[in-house]
Amino acid sequence: MRHIIVLLSILWPVIAATGASHASDFKIFNQEPVEETRPALTDGAHEDGTLQTPRFLYRFSVRWDNAWNNDVNHDSAWIFAKVWGRRADADIQSATRSVHGRVIGTPKVVDNLVKGGPDARFIVADDKGGFFVHTADKYQGPVGWTIEVEYDFASLAEFRRFNRFAEIHGVEMVHIPEGSFKAGLVSELDMRFAGFYQSDHNGAFKGPYPIHSESQTIEVNPNDGALYYQVANAAARRGDQTGVIPAAFPKGYNAFTIMKYELNEGQYAAFLNDLEPIARALHSGFLDPGYADAFGGLEIKNDKVTSATPTRSANFIRWSDGLAWLDWAALRPVTELEYEKAARGTDEPIARAFPWGTASKAKLMWGPAENRQWGMLDGGAGPEALTHANLERYGVSPYWVFDLAGGLWERTVTIGDADGRAFAGSHGDGLLDTNGFATNSDWPTRVSVDGDGTGFGYRGGANYGGRRLYNEFNPHSPVSYRTFGSWSGNGLHRAYGFRGGRSAGQ
Ligand SMILES: [Ca+2]
């Protein structure tokens, strides 16, 4: 027996969107349920005996300004849903108050919010943990669509009827197309920065290292043709100089997506507000006394984590916090090699180049603007005026990814130790352990909350504010520099943030 209930909006709180017009003006709004289909309360099965799981049709609008689809690539939004409610069974152990929505079928556009704007194209993840939406046509400019999508909440039965509501989340992403590229140093003069290179038979520099296949296994050693790097004195920060990078390790050859901007305060606050109190406390680095002096905007008001600067990059984020957010959002961390691909593109690399393709910052106008939300420092046109000829002005990579150098440090899975090399690129499933930590077994999760760990490192440099001298890591690093590429420091810091990605087409 099937019951179809058309619900009144009044039963379902509509979640206000966060968003402002700085680095990102992305917003999701007008969320509402359309129709719910649920099993009979008594048997939960179809008349033919097959199991019927609860599901419902949901409608929301999404909008952002600097969307594009051009000859190089396109941007997109990764959309996922959480359903909240009071659990019927108080004994169920979970760090989150929600369950993760699984997409049924393909979403559809019911209204185009931009007059003359492009059609939308949807790519639903293989694991149904969310979907991408991007412009179907060649285009650059604002996009907005009202979308209907059906979710199958496999564990929805845990929740009391009428005592639940869905919350749709979105993250701006950039598609990095499949293709070969060269990783590492272009000049042997830079070997002290621990960048990768192709070794000769003696461990000496032969040139950057070519990545030509996702399935290649990469030997790390000082032999002819292998990948190698120098570690100088601070070995633990730079890597073990050995091992084999297996076929499963994401190398940046296959297409993938990476977040367009660093994780921001609004996105992280939404995550914290979905955690039960103990898990929330374990991921609330912003409660550290040092945060007040750290350019951070997260605070607690009426028992909710909130920010007056939701599009500002979130700092005081530990690696373990970032992994938890990625698992919750059904994304995954990116690797050092993916970082270099996203930051460099497929052109012949230039020595000491930043992601914008030159070794200069003379034209760079993107940085800490109003309230330390990254924007145009000269008040000029924003990212809507991006072209392939003005990358340096906006500090973007050839794929138009923002702040891969500068902003906050990029945390990436390292090739420099065994835990990093074991990463196989699995995606988060929206479910966390009882303390709110990521659960993927191939992710480098071996960290203590306030200590160091293994399996990850730091790339791209960061803006430390006015107190530190400018150097190779403040506020921007050239793409190939990896002096801290294997330093798995998990501490809280004003210059430490996060960014993740997802394999494309999965
Ligand atoms: Ca950065």
Ligand SMILES: [Ca+2]
């Ligand atoms: Ca998980």
